[in-house]
Amino acid sequence: MTLSLAVPDILVARARSGDLEALEALYRAFETPVYNLALRMLRTPEDAEDVLQETFLEVVRSIKQYRGEGHLWGWIKRIAASKALMRIRRNQVRATEQFDEEAVGVQVGHAEGARGHEGPGAVAGAPARIDLERAFERLSETSRSVVWLHDVEGYTHEEIAEQMGKTVSFSKSQLARAHARLRRMLDAEGAAR
Amino acid sequence: MMHCTIDDLLAVKENEASAWAKQHLETCSACRAELDALYQRIAALKALPVRRPARDRWPAVRAELRVEQRRRQRRWGAWSLSAAAGIALLLWIRPGPGGRVDAAELERVKQQSATLEAELERYDPDARVTSGRTAALAAALEDRIAVIDGELAQVGTPQAPVRRAELVKLWQERVDAMQQLMTVHVTRAAYVGL
Numbered sequence: 001m002t003l004s005l006a007v008p009d010i011l012v013a014r015a016r017s018g019d020l021e022a023l024e025a026l027y028r029a030f031e032t033p034v035y036n037l038a039l040r041m042l043r044t045p046e047d048a049e050d051v052l053q054e055t056f057l058e059v060v061r062s063i064k065q066y067r068g069e070g071h072l073w074g075w076i077k078r079i080a081a082s083k084a085l086m087r088i089r090r091n092q093v094r095a096t097e098q099f100d101e102e103a104v105g106v107q108v109g110h111a112e113g114a115r116g117h118e119g120p121g122a123v124a125g126a127p128a129r130i131d132l133e134r135a136f137e138r139l140s141e142t143s144r145s146v147v148w149l150h151d152v153e154g155y156t157h158e159e160i161a162e163q164m165g166k167t168v169s170f171s172k173s174q175l176a177r178a179h180a181r182l183r184r185m186l187d188a189e190g191a192a193r
Numbered sequence: 194m195m196h197c198t199i200d201d202l203l204a205v206k207e208n209e210a211s212a213w214a215k216q217h218l219e220t221c222s223a224c225r226a227e228l229d230a231l232y233q234r235i236a237a238l239k240a241l242p243v244r245r246p247a248r249d250r251w252p253a254v255r256a257e258l259r260v261e262q263r264r265r266q267r268r269w270g271a272w273s274l275s276a277a278a279g280i281a282l283l284l285w286i287r288p289g290p291g292g293r294v295d296a297a298e299l300e301r302v303k304q305q306s307a308t309l310e311a312e313l314e315r316y317d318p319d320a321r322v323t324s325g326r327t328a329a330l331a332a333a334l335e336d337r338i339a340v341i342d343g344e345l346a347q348v349g350t351p352q353a354p355v356r357r358a359e360l361v362k363l364w365q366e367r368v369d370a371m372q373q374l375m376t377v378h379v380t381r382a383a384y385v386g387l
């Protein structure tokens with residue numbers, strides 16, 4: 001589903017001057033993409049709503065610093081991702097991985113029998129959407145964030161590393177690990193049918 | 194036979210594949226299928242439905258913005274009223290029989306008010322997420338403090354000369370309101386009777 005995220009310059013100018021109606025219009029324009037991004041990165045709708053609120057408070061406080069370079073959504077998205085990552089750091093005390101971590105470097109091919117992959121026929125066709133969504137939700141918040149920011153939002157590993165305060169290799173290894181786990185979960189789900 | 198790892202396939206997607214991985218993919222249909230599955234998985238992630246928030250958070254955002262706005266005004270007001278009141282007091286207040294006692298009490302409540310202001314600053318409620326109800330309670334208290342500040346700014350002028358006892362009472366009301374405001378932020382407004 002595609003959302004229209006274009007907002008008129010005059011609206012941004014009014015928002016920068018503190019016009020409450022313009023700020024609400026900005027909120028209405030971006031509440032769904034911000035919430036969706038936060039929900040994909042975090043575990044609960046409540047956390048995602050809190051990030052939505054924190055993001056817009058920050059947007060209002062900082063909009064005078066937005067110079068109109070680049071798309072407004074890119075600027076807001078960066079704030080939202082940063083708020084979501086801050087919340088993940090707070091949540092990490094109670095976060096637990098739902099699945100055992102396996103070695104990332106395991107071969108995805110068939111010879112070593114690590115997964116019992118049977119060749120091209122076994123992976124042909126896109127996974128059913130609900131299965132993928134469920135599998136994605138079972139990843140850790142950190143893994144989900146890296147996958148979503150990289151594969152869906154188009155962030156580079158360098159950008160993710162900077163926002164997370166980690167290294168590029170951390171981002172790359174999280175992505176590889178997450179894809180390996182997604183694949184295993186989808187295979188298991190397919191086999192259970 | 195060695196096959197591509199997930200890292201190899203992700204590197205292919207990023208155009209960073211090793212020579213070995215590129216060559217292997219040309220001859221290994223299983224690994225090519227894995228690469229296709231990776232692309233399909235990513236496409237499917239992009240096609241996941243957009244989720245919308247169940248609750249409207251704008252009222253809470255707006256309420257917090259108003260609280261911040263009032264707080265900024267109050268800080269400015271507190272600064273200006275303290276300067277104005279200082280001058281006015283020099284001009285208009287005459288020591289009475291209980292003047293010494295009142296002066297000490299006035300100094301004490303003013304100090305208490307300043308301490309609470311600093312505590313509130315340290316607590317930094319602006320950086321915290323609050324519910325709409327909490328924000329509304331905080332806004333009501335901010336309003337009350339603003340009204341008191343307005344009265345304090347007026348006292349000691351030719352239109353409203355004042356005795357120290359009245360000043361002490363106003364400052365004490367300010368302290369009470371600030372204590373309640375602190376309670377609202379700390380307890381999330383559970384039991385504040387406004």
